[in-house]
Amino acid sequence: MRIVYKRSLTFIALLIVLVGCIGVGYLFYDQVIDPETLVVVSDELSINYLDSSTIIGNGEYRFSVTNSGVNDVYYEIRLTDISGFSSDVTYRLSSTDASIQVEEVHLSDEDNMVMDNILIGSGETQNFTLAVTNNSSTTFKIEVEKIEDVEEYFYMTILNQNEITTGEAGLLESEDDDGTTYYFRGEVENNYVQFAGLSWRIVRINGNGTVKLVLDGVDDTVVRYNEEATGYEDFKETDVYDALVSYYDNHLSNYDKYIANNRYCSESGKSDDTYNAYTRIVTNEIPTLNCLGKRFTSKIGLLTADEVVYAGGVYDEENTAYYLYNSEIESAWWVSSLSNSDEDDYYPFVVGSNGDLNDDASGTLYRSLRPVISLNRTVKVTGTGTSTDPYVVS
Numbered sequence: 001m002r003i004v005y006k007r008s009l010t011f012i013a014l015l016i017v018l019v020g021c022i023g024v025g026y027l028f029y030d031q032v033i034d035p036e037t038l039v040v041v042s043d044e045l046s047i048n049y050l051d052s053s054t055i056i057g058n059g060e061y062r063f064s065v066t067n068s069g070v071n072d073v074y075y076e077i078r079l080t081d082i083s084g085f086s087s088d089v090t091y092r093l094s095s096t097d098a099s100i101q102v103e104e105v106h107l108s109d110e111d112n113m114v115m116d117n118i119l120i121g122s123g124e125t126q127n128f129t130l131a132v133t134n135n136s137s138t139t140f141k142i143e144v145e146k147i148e149d150v151e152e153y154f155y156m157t158i159l160n161q162n163e164i165t166t167g168e169a170g171l172l173e174s175e176d177d178d179g180t181t182y183y184f185r186g187e188v189e190n191n192y193v194q195f196a197g198l199s200w201r202i203v204r205i206n207g208n209g210t211v212k213l214v215l216d217g218v219d220d221t222v223v224r225y226n227e228e229a230t231g232y233e234d235f236k237e238t239d240v241y242d243a244l245v246s247y248y249d250n251h252l253s254n255y256d257k258y259i260a261n262n263r264y265c266s267e268s269g270k271s272d273d274t275y276n277a278y279t280r281i282v283t284n285e286i287p288t289l290n291c292l293g294k295r296f297t298s299k300i301g302l303l304t305a306d307e308v309v310y311a312g313g314v315y316d317e318e319n320t321a322y323y324l325y326n327s328e329i330e331s332a333w334w335v336s337s338l339s340n341s342d343e344d345d346y347y348p349f350v351v352g353s354n355g356d357l358n359d360d361a362s363g364t365l366y367r368s369l370r371p372v373i374s375l376n377r378t379v380k381v382t383g384t385g386t387s388t389d390p391y392v393v394s
Helices: 002-033 154-161 239-251 253-258 276-283 305-311
Strands: 038-042 045-049 059-067 073-083 090-095 112-120 125-133 139-146 170-176 179-185 192-195 198-205 211-215 222-224 262-266 294-298 333-341 346-351 366-368 372-375 391-393
Touching (some): 038 139, 045 139, 059 112, 059 139, 090 112, 112 125, 154 198, 154 391, 179 305, 198 305, 239 253, 276 333, 305 333, 305 346
Parallel strands (some): 192 391
Antiparallel strands (some): 038 045, 045 059, 059 125, 073 139, 090 125, 170 179, 179 198, 192 198, 211 372, 222 366, 333 346
């Protein structure tokens, strides 16, 4: 029995040594095979660059961000230290964990803001893939930085200059998908913004600290929501979205660094021929600033019907006493929400020239375009927001 016991101890000791050798060998193998793996710690954020933080060719570069702190954090992803620049290089960012899908973009010769205002919860890890194509000799780095709250940022300026009210007009508080949102409602006169040579109105501070603006007027052109009565439920495939992209290219592309790559809502769920937005807003009268459909990433979009109601609009009822009404707008303009459909046609919501929210126009007809953008969380402004002293990005 004693001999068997000694043999057992000897076997266990040899097994421990073998496992240790395998572990050391694995670590050595991992360092040899993947020598570029890098972990960067910045406050409570840990960034693990699984395929190197430096882009040196085509391919998919994976990295993850972990929040080890006790509070939720916002951060941004940039491409920096560009060498051997070529405008042919394109990149695309995706993350299932952070619900991000950025369309393919051409590399800029300056720092590239890939995505900002990304919310990560305490103890959460978000995985990303940056796909790079058409790259023969350009190098650059992926940088992830935490965004701090600064008194001079635009959203803080708005909060400091307004009292939060529970009345029918002013700045009110609610919730959206990203946290606490503050929205303007009623006949307010201190939400004017001058940006890109155009006049805008502040709709709300999004839950991620970006500031949503709607053009204080309409574009000169009129567009169909979608020419065909098919395929209109995917907003990014519609004619109206194509028109928004053209508007951005023509009027806003030179100001790209100030504009957030934000998430908009495309809601297509329905019961029979009635879409959820109609049931929620008209039947049940319970609008929401949370997206109950599919969120998509874009630098430009439209208001939802819910946002019109939060601003003061009423279904099928004239209202000229809220800031979305503009006496110089003589035509109806599209919002992104769908109302109802039948076998041959479909009907999105529109806002009429009298400020009413309605759904009496087929999506195959021409209506006006009122673009919506969000300014980056870190934008700073001057001014007080009145029509004679509008906020101006500094």
